[in-house]
């Protein structure tokens with residue numbers, strides 16, 4: 001079963017690699033004019049490289065801002081920067097400053113080709129005056145641990161930034177911004193993906209303040225004052241296309257599972273509940289299929305896309321996919337012919353080098369044999385170490401794409 005799970009995963013990653021998506025869209029749009037390229041996010045290097053292959057010298061100048069270890073070498077005529085994610089760092093500020101320089105003083109005849117992928121919020125950032133980088137870092141870390149979802153996190157970030165929430169489009173005005181977006185946000189909300197630097201912001205200052213109160217975040221008065229300034233709601237100079245998303249991933253996973261002769265369903269592409277509850281719920285569905293051949297008969301493949309959340313309370317190491325997989329493994333301990341893979345399509349799950357986990361009925365036995373309690377490790381948010389002990393981590397390395405998380409459960 002593990003091999004079948006890996007076969008499905010590899011097909012999905014290849015399908016959502018940004019190279020193909022960027023090339024197809026640029027050819028479809030038949031971009032003939034010269035452009036200034038700005039590419040941000042975890043997939044920024046691959047997207048920029050693909051654009052360079054199609055547009056060549058029509059790219060007058062350009063910049064890539066991506067996560068450490070996510071660039072794959074020089075691209076002629078394009079400056080490459082790596083910076084911090086999920087928390088912005090000094091290199092974020094340096095790279096963003098450079099991006100703003102090369103897109104300053106443009107005319108209505110200019111076009112900025114803006115390639116956007118998830119991770120862009122941490123990588124492309126210029127805090128408003130009066131807000132320091134360390135304040136932004138502290139607030140980001142509070143948000144990441146709070147259990148706030150990405151819409152809530154980016155509602156805050158959009159109201160504290162000079163480039164988010166449509167302000168980058170204002171910066172380049174009157175030039176046009178042509179955006180190609182790889183979606184890693186449920187429902188493909190363009191004003192949330194990478195905090196929508198070139199998209200009108202649907203969130204409000206009041207919503208931002210509500211998030212601060214909901215999660216009892218500790219912030220300075222400077223931040224509270226900055227949140228009160230509203231973001232742009234209309235932008236006359238933008239053209240935006242989504243070129244890849246979790247829906248594409250789930251469709252591809254279903255196609256491959258059917259090829260492997262599984263009865264297949266996609267339960268959702270918008271999973272957003274607590275990771276460990278999702279694991280338990282999926283185990284209940286798996287056991288129902290195993291014992292009663294319903295809601296779909298064996299051999300069955302159940303596919304989900306989305307982004308669970310984790311309220312990190314322990315001091316362990318892990319990610320939402322690893323936490324979901326461990327929680328599932330605890331519920332199916334000892335059962336045969338049932339397995340699950342949960343992974344981040346960007347290849348990194350949480351602050352770890354794992355993309356996620358591949359688990360089955362033997363996972364917990366292996367952890368116990370090594371003298372550990374899977375339940376205690378889960379309680380301490382230590383799913384990485386639990387799955388490492390069981391040799392059930394999925395390690396892909398940075399995949400070059402980023403379209404949320406994918407979960408596949410097989411029952412034979």
Ligand SMILES: Nc1ncnc2c1ncn2[C@@H]1O[C@H](COP(=O)(O)OP(=O)(O)O)[C@@H](O)[C@H]1O
Nearest residue numbers: 086144310316317318319320323348349350381
């Ligand atoms: N020890 C942990 N166990 C489970 N989840 C964690 C742990 N530490 C951090 N996380 C979760 O990992 C998330 C960030 O992981 P990451 O894969 O970088 O997100 P993204 O792919 O959206 O950038 C945080 O939102 C946090 O909820």
Ligand SMILES: O=C(O)[C@@H](CO)OP(=O)(O)O
Nearest residue numbers: 118119120121193194195
């Ligand atoms: O950059 C961001 O705002 C988010 C969503 O696009 O990406 P990630 O969750 O990967 O940081």
Ligand SMILES: [Mg+2]
Nearest residue numbers: 118119184404
């Ligand atoms: Mg993400």
